[in-house]
Amino acid sequence: MGMSLQTSQAQAADPTGPDANALYQQHCASCHGADRLGGTGPALLPENMGRLKPKQAAKVIAEGRAATQMIGYKNQIDAAGIQALVDYIFTPLPEIPRWGEAEILASHIQHHPPGSLPDKPKFQADIDNLFIVVELGDHHATLLDGDSFEPIHRFPTRYALHGGPKYAEGGRYVYFASRDGWISKFDTFNLTYVAEVRAGINSRNLAVSHDGRFVMVANYLPHNLVILDAATLKPVKLIEARDLRGNSSRVSAVYTADPRSSFIVALKDVPEVWEISYQIPPPKGFGQWIHDHRDDSGEQNEANHFPIRRILVEDYLDDFFLTQDYSQIAGTARGGEGQVVDLDLGRVVASIDLPGMPHLSSGISWPWNNTTVLATPNIRANSISLFDIETWQPVKEIETLGPGFFMRSHENSPYAWVDVFFGKHSDAMHVIDKQSLEIVKTLRPAPGKTSAHVEFTKDGRYALVSIWDLDGALVIYDAKTLEEIKRLPMKKPSGKYNVHNKLSRSSGTSH
Template identity: 70%
Template structure:
C-alpha cells in the first residue's frame, strides 16, 4: 500500500517551462501512468496527480524521480523509456489544474471503501505487553511507514506501511485501541493497535487537510481542500454517513482549512479558507440545546446503531478568513490567523469575533500550547516566518512577550508536569537546533543540537512528562529520546524521516502541552 501511494510522487514533476506537444503528452500519460493513477489523474492504486496534491513534492526533485524511479516503491525508472522533454511534458501535465473540481460524493466515497476486518471480529486484548496509555505512533515519511513504539522501554512494537503523504496528524480513539490516519490524497485508514492490523479504509476526499474523531469514538470527520467538503464517517468501518458541502449562504464554495473536536460541546469545529466563516457541527443524536442558529439536515443511514444522524451545522460569521487556528482548553473560543498578519479571536457561544491580536509573520497556531504563567493561562505559538515564539494572555489576548529564537519554528510542545516548553527551529540555516524555554521566566535555558546539519523537529512527551522525544527529520534520521529535566540524551532509534509522534495519554486527555 505504501508503495502504491508513493508512486504518486513519481509522476509528479519538475520545474517545467517547456511543454511537450499536448497530444503526445496525454498519450504518454495514458501509456505509462493511467494504470496506477487513473485516466482522470484522480488516483487508483497510486495517488491523485493534481497540483493540490503535489505541494510537498518540489518540481525540481520530481523530474529526477520520474527519470530514476523511487527506492522501496512500485514506481519504476523511466530514463530508458522517455526522453527528457517527454518527462518534462508529464511534469507540466500533472501540475496543470483540472478545468472543473471532480465529483467526489457519497457514491464515489462508498465505492472506495475497503473493510478488511468487520467490527467485532478481532480480539479485544492486545497481542503485545505494554502500557497502552504510553504508546506512541511515530509517522515515518521517508518510506511511508509508521512505528508503534513502547513509551516505557522505547522499543518498537510494530512497523506498518501507510498511505502516501500522511497529513494533519493521526488521531487515537477508544483508549488507544484504534488510530486513524489521513493522507494528503484523501485516504482515511483505521488501524487496530491491539491486533496490529488495518481494519478499514476509505477515500473521503481527493485532497484532504486533516481529520478529527468524536470524543465518544463514534464518528470521524475529514476536512477537504478538494472537493470543498467535510466528510462524516461511521468510525466502526468508515462507512460514509454524510458529505457536507463547504458553501456559504450565497453558494460561494470554500476549501476547509482544518477541523477539530470540541469534546465538552459534542461537536466538531471547522474553519473555512475561502469564506469568512467558522462552522460548528454537532454529533449529538438529538438537536443541540439552544437549537437556534443550527441548520438541521437529517441523513438516513442503514444499520442498527445509526437510524438518523443529524450533524447539524451552525455557521459563525467572522471578520476575515482563517488559515490556521487554535482552540482554548475550555473549547469556548478559538484564535486563528488571517492572511493579513492579524489574529482573530472567535467566541463559539457568542457566535462572533471578540478580539483581534497582531501576530506578525505567520504563527503556527495549530501547534500552539498553553500553560499557567503568574496565575493566568497563556498561549505560546511558534512562527513559520519569524524567529520568535509569541506568548499571549488568553483572557485579555494581549501579547506578553516575543521570545527571540534562532529562526522560524514549526512545532512546540510541553507537558503539565514539565517546567519547560520545547520549540524547533525548523526553517533556515539553524534547522538543527532545538530550544528549551522555561515556562515561568519565559527565557531559553538550553539549546540542543541533536544531529548537526539535519533538521530537528516535533517534540512529544511521554505520559508522565519525564522524557521528550525529538525527530531528526531526514531520510537517514532518528528518534532521539531526552531526559526532559536534565536534557541528556537517553536513546537514539534510527528511523526514515520521522515526522510526528503521538502519545495515547497526551492526545486522548487533550493535554495542554500538545496540539489537538
Template identity: 65%
Template structure:
C-alpha cells in the same frame, strides 16, 4: 487490464478532463505508462493522485527522480530505461499542471472506494504485545510512507507498517486509544487497530484532504477537504460514509477546509474555512444541548445560519479568514490566524462571534499553539512561520505579554503539564538544526540544542508522564531522539526514515496541556 478502482475512475470522471485527452505526446506517454495505477484522470487509483495540490511535498526535481529511478518501499517502478529525459521532463510538467475544471468526488465515488480489510468483530480485544497501550506512540515516517508503533516505556519499536502516500495532518485516536485514523493528502482515510496491528478499513473521502478529526464519543470521523470543497462525515466503526457537507456560504461561494478538530465538551466538530469568512460548528450529539453549545442563544438561528435535525450546522460569521486554529482548555474560545498575517482572532464559541484581535505579526502557527499557567494566569504560546519569535499571550485580556526572540521562524511547539519547559523548533532558515528550550516560569530560553548539525530538528512530543521528550530529525537517514525531559540529556536514538510526527496515545486522547488537538 486496469485495476477496478482505475476502471471506475476512468468511467466516471474521464469527461472532466477532455481538455487533457488530446494526442499530445506527453499525454500518450502518461496513458501508456502511468494511467493504470494513477488513473487516466490523474485522480489516483492504486497509486496517488498526480495533481499540483497533492504534490506540494515533492519538488519537481524529486518527481523526475522518482519517475526515472522508482520509489523505494513502494510499488512505483523505474522508467529510466523506457523514457528519455525529455519525456520525463514532459511528464513532470504535465502532472504539475492543474486540471481544466475541478474534479468531482461525491457519495458514489466515496462508496465505491470503501474497503474492509479485517472484520473488527473477529479481532481480539487485548493487545498482541506486552506494553502499556496508553503510552504508545505512532511515529509517521514520511521518507518511505510507513508508520511505526513505538513503546513509550522502553522506546523499542513494536511494529512497522506501510501507510498511504503522503500522510497529512496528525493521526487521531479513538477515545480508548485502540484505533488510530490516518488521512493522506490524496484523500485516503485508514483505520488501524493498535491492539492487533492491522489495518481494519479504508475509504477515499476526497481528492486532496486537509485533515480529519474523531468525535470525543468515538462514533464519528470528520474529514476536511481542499478538493472537492467538502466535509465528509464517516461512521468510525468501518468508515461508512454518513453525510457530505458542501462547504459554501449563503451566497454560494465555495471554500476549501483549512482545518477540522473535535471540541469534546461541546460534542461538536469545528472547521475553519480557507476561502469563506466563517467558522462552522457541526454537532454530533444525539440531541444538542442549547446551554452547553450556545446554539439556541445564537441570534442568527432564525436567519438561517443554523440547520435543524441530525448533525446541525452552525455558521459563525467573521470579518476575516482563518487558517489553522487553537482552543483554550475549556473549549470556550477558538484562537485562529488571520489571512492577512497581521493579527489573530479570538472567537467565543458560546456567543458565536469574534470578541478580540491578537497582535500576531509573524503568521502564527496556531495549530501548534500550547498553553500553561504563568504567574496565576493562563497564557498561550505560539511559534511564528515568518518571524523568529515565540508570542506569549495573556488569555484573559488577549494582550501579548512577551515576544521571545528565536534563531528563526518555528513550526512546532510542545510541552507537558509535568514539565517546566516548552520546546520550540527553528524549522525555517539556516538554523533549522536547532531546538530552543523555554523555561515556562521565566519565559526565557534556557538552552539551545543542536542534535544533528545540518539536519532539520522538529516536532517534539512527550511521553505519557512527561518524563521524556521525543524529537524528530527530518531526514531519510534520520532519527527519533529521546531526551530526559528534566535534565535535557539525550537518552536514545532510533534510526528512522524522515520521521515527522510522533503521537502519544495518552496525551492525544486526554487532550493534555502542552500538546496539539
C-alpha cells in the same frame, strides 16, 4: 474527465512539443489513474504534491523515488517529454472532480468486521503510554512502547499521511488520513488494519468524536466534509463547504471540541468558522431539530444529524488555536492580523497582532504569572509569540534561530520545546523555561539534519524528538536534565503521538 481540455492546457505553450497526455496515459495512468486522481500510486494534482516542486518532480520522473514503487523513466522519456509531464501534472483540473457517496462506498475496504477481533492486546505494555510514530521516509508507522522505548510493531501506511493520527476507545483504535483522502483504521490491540476508505481526493486531516462514534474528514478536493461511521468507516453524511451565498470553499481542518460534543471547522476560502454538533439533540443555536429521524427500516437515520452553526468572521481563518476549555479560538488571518472568536457568543471578540505568520494549530498554553499564556511558533519570523489568553495582549517575542513549525510541552515539565524547522539552523531545537520565558538550552540532536516535532511520555518525564531525514532517528531525552537517553534509527520520522496526552487533551500538545 476533461482530458481534451487538460491536454490543450498542457500543450498551449508549445503545440508542437511532446504530447503530455499521451505520455501520461502510456507511462503513468496505470498507477496514478487515467484522470490523475490516483490509484495504486498517489493522485498527480497540484493540490496533492505537498512540498514537491516542479524541479523535484522532474527528478522523480527521471530517477524514480526511493522506498516506493516509482521507477525512473530517463531511459524511456527524453528531457522535453519529462518537462511536458511535469507541466501536465502541475496543471489544475478544469473543474472540481466528483467524489461523492457512490465513489466513497466503492473504495471501502473492510479488512475485519466490527467485533471480529479479540479485545485483548497481543503485547504487554501500558496502552496509555503507547506512541504512534509516523515515518514518512518509507510510508510506515511504528507502534512504540513509551516505557521501554522499544518498537512493538512496524506497519505500512498509505502514501503521504497528512494531519496527525487520532485515537479512540482508549487508544485501541487509531485513525490515519493521507493526502490522497484515504482514511485507515488500525487496531493497536491486534496490530492490523480493520477498515479503509477513500473519503476525498485531497484531504487535510480528520477528527474523531469523543464518544468514538464518528470520524469527520476535511477535504480540499472536493470542497466538503465527510462524516464516517467510526466503526466501519462507511459514509454517514457529506456536507458541502459553501457559505450562505453559495460560495464554495476548501476545508482547511477539522477539530473535535470534546466538552461541546461538536466539531470545529476551519474554511480556507470563505470568512466563516463552523461548529457542527454531533450531540443528540444538539444544543440551542443549531437550528430546528426534528426528534424522530428514521429511515425506511425504522432505524434512526444518522445522516439527518450534524446541524451547522455558522460563525461569521472578519477575515479567512484557516489555521487556529483552541483554548483549553474550548470556549474560544485564536485564528490566523491572511493579512497578518489574528482574530479571537468566542464559540459561546458566536462572534469575534478580539483581534491580535500576528506579524510572523504563526502556526497557531501548533500553539500550546501554560499557567504563567497568575494568567495563562499562548505560545506559538512563527513560519515567517525568527521568534516565538506569546499572548495572555485572558486579555489577548502580547506578552513577549522570544527570538529564535529561525522560523519554527512545531511546539510542545507537558503539564509536568518546566520547559517548552520548539524546532527551527525552516532555514539554515533547522538542526536546532530550543528549550524554553516556561516561567522566565527564556531559551535555556539549544540542542542539536543530529548536526546538519532537521530536528522537529517533540512529544512527551504520558508523565512528562521524557521528550521524544524526530530527526527529519531518510537516515533519521527518534531521539529520547530526559525532559528534566535534557540529556539524551536513547536513539532509535527510523526513516524520516515526523510526528509521534502519545495515547494519554492526546486523549486527555494535554495543554502541551496540539488537539
